[in-house]
Amino acid sequence: MAGACGCGADGLRGDARSAAVQDVLDKRARAVLDQDGAAYRATGGADPYLLLDLAAVPLDSWAYRLTRLDGSGTRVHAAAELRYRVDGYDKEPVVAERTLTLLRKDGRWRVVDDEPAAKSGQQLWEQGRVTAVKGAHSLVLGVDQQRSVLKSYAAIADEAVPAVTDAWGKKWARRVVVMVPGSLDGMGDLLGSPAANYRGIAAVTTGEAGGARTAPADRVIVNPEAYGVLGAFGKQVVLTHETAHVATRAVTTPATPLWLSEGYADWTGYRRTGRTPAEAAPELRRAVQQGTPPGSLPEDADFGFSGDAGRLARAYESGWLACRMIADRWGEAKLNGFYAAVGGHRRRAGAVDEALRSVLGLDEDDFTAKWRAYVRGELG
Template sequence: MAGRRRASRVVLSLVLLLAVLVGCGGRAPSDRASIEVQRVLDRRAAAILHRDEPAYRATGQVAAAGSEFGNLREVPLAAWAYHLTGLHRSGDRATATAELRYRIQGYDRSPVTVGRTLRLARSAGSWHVVSDEPAEKSGAQLWEQGAVTVVRGEHSLVLGVGQSGERLRAYADLADHAVPAVSQAWGTDWSAHVVMLVPKSLDGMAGLLGAPASGYRGIAAVTTGEAGGSAQAPADRVIVNPDAYGVLGDFGKQVVLTHETTHVATRAHTTAATPLWLSEGYADWVGYRGSGRTAPQVAPELERAVVDGRIPAALPDDKDFGFTGDAARLARAYEGGWMACRLIADRWGEVRLNDFYRAVGDHKKRTGAVEAALRDVLHTTPEKFTTQWRDYLRAQLGSSS
């Protein structure tokens, strides 16, 4: 018993000692700094959300304040908040990592979350934001590139920097045509609206994606968003490369935007199990659906290969869709995926094509996903389908077509 009492007293003494150490400055100063910085970020967020410029300027040094606030003036924000995830302090200087969570009114059901790195300085007993930049491996936000102009369409919201209102209206008109076209093909189990971001240039697009511009040269648009997002996920953003998009004709512009809008509609059923030949091929199939364009018109690179006797032995692999690779190879990958989806629609019907897409995406993992959907939805095998696809290429793109 005496030994137990001594052990208890030792444990109690250690607990008391820890309490004294914390009270005398163990972890408390760091915790206090975190609390103070979070409060500053809360005030900054509230100022942005409520368009209170004096309050916003009060949270940051004059040289660092103003641009973000002014650039966001037209953006219809429903929510804006910072969640502090880390703080490194050195005297009166600190670097904070945080998650910025924001929603656009009428478009985002849940917040868009982006990583931010903020530098702060302490003066007169208060912390102030010195800089607010994208975290490592995070893309920039559109308002960091300049004042955002907003154009609303019937089914779309277009946010642009360095673009005229007339040009942004043209984007909205294209999106308003794309949304009903996608719903007609895919169904109505999606938000039925699209958010477009139109930066000033290719470099601006690359900045939004946090990637080198060289990887997107010649790519007219891309769609962001986590594959397999739930119905509560924030709306995807269609990001336009104005340099490449601008050289397209009216038909090409519409096909591209309908393609990207298809990615928005199908995202909840596009998962790690979905191969790119299916997701990209289906988006192209919707884009060209009802256009009257023939297979050789849509798939010229693949037609060349077929005529030359170079019929692909298998459906395109994911690596064939790399933006930085051979342009002809990339074109053949997209065209091959489109032809596969076109084959399913022609042979089994559009309803089965949609069922097949959903069945593949709803599989728990990539392995076996296509095989199971071919078996359960189309009642065939990978080997038979590949043979049918190769025969279809020969029939549709061969010299006698």
């Protein structure tokens, strides 16, 4: 364990000190799971309200893994992974990087500070007491939100899950966890990024790219300000879109371009809504009618939240029409097969072209030409 060797002024060898710190973290984790206030306080004064703020969250597991220990004497700084699962929703744990400070007094180590590591996001309960609402297929966790509002989110999520299953199939958890902070700033804190990056973005889905045997524990994080002003149709499309990301995460890898992952999620969101391309792709339609249709599918950089709003909209609309074209001309099963085939590659280079050849029987240049014609035909 890096930084854990040598002797400190407390007289303990580094490995013994590491073991002692890990023991404190283990006791802290057990106290969280048991909601044992006395045992929790015995491990230190950091986050004194954590048990209350967490009380409504149905935890299945909660554990710390010490990864680094720096310092000597009676004060050390620890890096650790917090791993937790929500009961009934997570097959794999959420992993959060934490930075802790511990002090040794009267022969005992105690945690005096516990914060997200640099560039890591907060956990929802660090923003206040969590309210939980369970739906048939969903769990909605909110801070500073009325229960009635969270119930409405659960109702929408309960429609999104079967809609996604109808499109993608049953090979996913068929459950979704939705997190609703109290503000846009709270959303930014959860994501570990400036809130300004998400202004106007109704929701995002967290989670690492898959490609493994088990899907990670995704979270749909709602921007209460942007999501709240949407109408009923817009709210449903957004939450169905984000739920599609949860469903497809296990086969979404670094080889998957954003036009495909975002386009597929939009295709799922708009599927069977009756919305026409002119209604769902206004920015791209404007470009076509002005004689400036796109010459190629969007690059990943075109999907940056902090960039030009029109460029971002055209990127999403272009990806959606590409997926819609595949579903229209080759069938929905081929679209799903193409998505999985692209994600089956370890590297981006050649992944789309090879998947197009194996699933649809054409190369990337042919596909792009057909897509350009499809865009002009649908929006011209």
